[in-house]
Amino acid sequence: MLEGILVDLVPFGQDFGKLMGDWMNGPAAYWANVGDRPIASRAMIEHWLEGRNAAQHGPARIEFGVRTKSGKPIGQMGVNFTSDAHRWANLGVVIGNPTYWGGGYGTDGFILLVDYLFTWLDLRRIYVETMASNVRVQRMMDKLEFTFEGRRRAMWYADGSWQDALVYGVLCNEWPGRATLVEKLGLRARPEPEA
């Protein structure tokens, strides 16, 4: 378990699995699926949960549940795929419960994740790819001092228009470290929203 200020990153267990239906059929799915709004049945979610650590995700998939300090599961984040040879990872992050968007919960958890990957897994490069319309992620990347590395044009068709993919990355020698970022962003414990 990785302990943050507003959230902890914990094993992605049954309590998270039970909420996957809400998250995958709610507004977070549009952003997580880059413009798609799949309808996820209970059977699909159970199948996905059973297989999430199996071959289709590769052995290096790492998934954490995001839990508020009061113990409420609100999302998931981790490594989508990685290269052992080159020591880089592509990360995914979803606060599934929109009540918690814009309150620093995702950012607090993401700092924990990146710090863990650089400190404990000795990665040298981490990156994220997002839709050009996803301003929350872009703001989070800027706050965490990731570098905007490039734009892949017209990658995804979302809500009637083609969306560019934006790539943000950070190298281990550029990462300011968790303590510095917590201080810079002024992350402090505070009462959680009613949800």
Ligand SMILES: CC(C)(COP(=O)(O)OP(=O)(O)OC[C@H]1O[C@@H](n2cnc3c(N)ncnc32)[C@H](O)[C@@H]1OP(=O)(O)O)[C@@H](O)C(=O)NCCC(=O)NCCS
């Ligand atoms: C992206 C995400 C993880 C960020 O986590 P979060 O807890 O919302 O992060 P924060 O609270 O730090 O908010 C990020 C920034 O976006 C800003 N923001 C929030 N809503 C916004 C909006 N509608 N328009 C513009 N900026 C917005 C916040 O103000 C904040 O910036 P600030 O600290 O300068 O004020 C979370 O919003 C999320 O899971 N979204 C849905 C799924 C998703 O997009 N996943 C990523 C796919 S690549």
